[in-house]
Amino acid sequence: MAAGVAAWLPFARAAAIGWMPVANLPMPIAPTNKNKHQDELIILNVSGRRFQTWRNTLDRYPDTLLGSSEKEFFFNEETREYFFDRDPDVFRSILNFYRTGKLHYPRYECISAYDEELAFFGIIPEIISDCCYEEYKDRKRENAERLMDDLEDNKDSKLPNMTFRETMWRAFENPHTSTMALVFYYVTGFFIAISVITNVVETVPCGYMPNQRDIPCGERYTEAFFCMDTACVMIFTVEYLMRLFAAPSRYRFMRSVMSIIDVVAILPYYIGLVMTNNEDVSGAFVTLRVFRVFRIFKFSRHSQGLRILGYTLKSCASELGFLLFSLTMAIIIFATVMFYAEKGSSSSKFTSIPASFWYTIVTMTTLGYGDMVPKTIAGKIFGSICSLSGVLVIALPVPVIVSNFSRIYHQNQRADKRRAQKVQKARLSRMRISKSGSSSAFLHSKRNGLNQSLELTGSLEEDQQLKKTTSLLESQHHHLLHCLEKTTNHEFVDERLYEQGYMQTALQNFPSQSPSLSSEEGITGTCCSRRTKKSMQPLSATHTHSHTHNLQELSALHIQCGERQALNTSRSSLNLMSDESGSLNCKSSGLVTTAIISIPTPPSNNSRASPDAPPPPNPDAPPLPNPGNDVVKISAL
């Protein structure tokens, strides 16, 4: 329950009067305000600065230091105040959290000091409110990364028990791990460079042949170049195969961009080997050699910057697309205009609109080759407009791309995005846990049987024997939820038991048995409950009858493991009880466990079956086989 609304609890409880006429069961007793002290001011002395607040304000969050009894450790008897030897500036934010329900992070504070204070006062940082949460997380991440950079050096120690394959993969991915990896790294780099230079030099004309024609070096020294090519391709192939072998997930490796580049780089060679010197396909073969230039992309494994550039282009796809689209629009418009403007002049180079595209592109990018120039006045006017607009259209999206690149570059210098996602998931789960704390607190307290003494007809002396481990606020809240349970005659359960119960009711639909009977074997009790199957308390007959004749009526029962009763007496006391209700109450002098007993009412067997109120038709009511034995199914919640 969010403590900010703790003040409205009285209202919520008052509103519960609306349930009373509807309820069919007696309501539990309200927890009494034993020490009915008026709300008092307490003084918190933090390193000399005195803060004052109401006690109730602090009680709103009972799982923190100030809200629980832990603060008594800091109570100073002489001065009657609570003294904390901590930072008073940070304490301001913490106290404001109690007052307003929102935790803020002051920007001028050091992140680790703030964290320490939060940890001291028992407040989890995940509940920092949204206005300050991003700032907090950013600062925390920066800090963590800064610390991690110092640890980087120690990280390179080899982990034990890494298989050969894993070692190889690690060597490939991070060349600084071992000298072998470094050697491999440089060797492959060298051969990529050699291969690229070879491809380039192949086309340089060198030397004359007797027929007075320049031939490129590639044709002059065919064998040499072929040997070089073969050597490089062999190295690349070996490297690719080794990577493929070492990859943890081969399928994923084969789909990655780098491996595709590798394959494209070495494929032309093999295709060339396989193909015969056929006339038709040799043309295609020549174009295939173009793909050899892709070997230069293999350098991106060696250069982080190149990878980032590629990533930027990919992430700026939308901006690039916009640039392209707007350029295309402008080109078409201006080309059309220029064509029609220059149509009149003789010997015009603007023979068609597609022919004018070339002029438009050259003008808009301010290249201005001058191979096509307008001659008419209209053409010149439109040409100048074209060049001016070209500057604008191109200049607009470029800064976006540049800023994107710089942002990504800086981001890549830091941790991965994946780490941020994990943190977000962790935060959400912790917040969910703390929020569900309220509902689970109720179930938890039921488990501890704290609600038992609040049965309307139970005896009141037992109150004092109960340890009041929950604050008054919590017990009042639990009482409210308990009243709701009584009104609707259903119980709150946690997810797990709900799933169980759901499965069982689903399973049990075929044999027409009531879930309560058939789930005898189903719901396992704890060891205590198994023991208590044999024993039952003498039932106090003083309880009001309830109207429901529901076979699935549940109520809580104190089980005291000490006193045991023979089964027959318990059975007889079962018969003694007034029949319709299954609500049992008994005194207990010890808090052992809570058991839920479902007592199917034995109307047929009971000699004192009251004829006045026949059970209303309940579709689930199965005929009772023999209510005498084992009608008690005990399941511990």
Added chain:
Amino acid sequence: MGALMVIFSLQTKQRRKMTDSVEDELELSAARHRPEALEQLEAQTRFSRKELQILYRGFKNECPSGVVNEDTFKEIYSQFFPQGDASTYAHFLFDAFDTDHNGSVSFEDFVMGLSILLRGTVQEKLNWAFNLYDINKDGYVTKEEMLDIIKSIYDMMGKCTYPTLKEETPRQHVEIFFQKMDKNRDGVVTIDEFIDCCQNDENIMKSMQLFENVI
């Protein structure tokens, strides 16, 4: 066609202006509600001065503007029932507290309601409960109204209950209620039937005393 468009745009502009001014008004009124003086409230309700102080502090903490509108009301009430959906019941409660039906609950409404519920006579409490059930405030509680109320109560339980909630459980509950309350079997429950029946029912009487010492 053009005329239509012009008229349309004018209308939307007007409406926008109207909503703007209404919003401004609301803001002004919401920002400036101060409750009546403490003495007056003390006279009108059955709370002591100190109790009123405590109540007002809590009220103002959650609603600094001095009035609660329905959304805030639902939000606050839902925090007490984390497992289920308390918004429908909160809506009915809001209607019951908002005695002058102006869409917001001021501190006076709040405190008057609480005074009846916590310090009132049994008759007054039952009256209040009947008013809660009577959704359209016509003096009769029909089966449909009761079904709505009971469904909203069951909604607060949420999904994870034992035994699992079935479709017909609220309806059965309504039947039981009507069997108990509707003496002359005319399909509606009037205030007299209701009060009579509740006063004769021991359980309900006991439960009414339950919330005596809430403050």
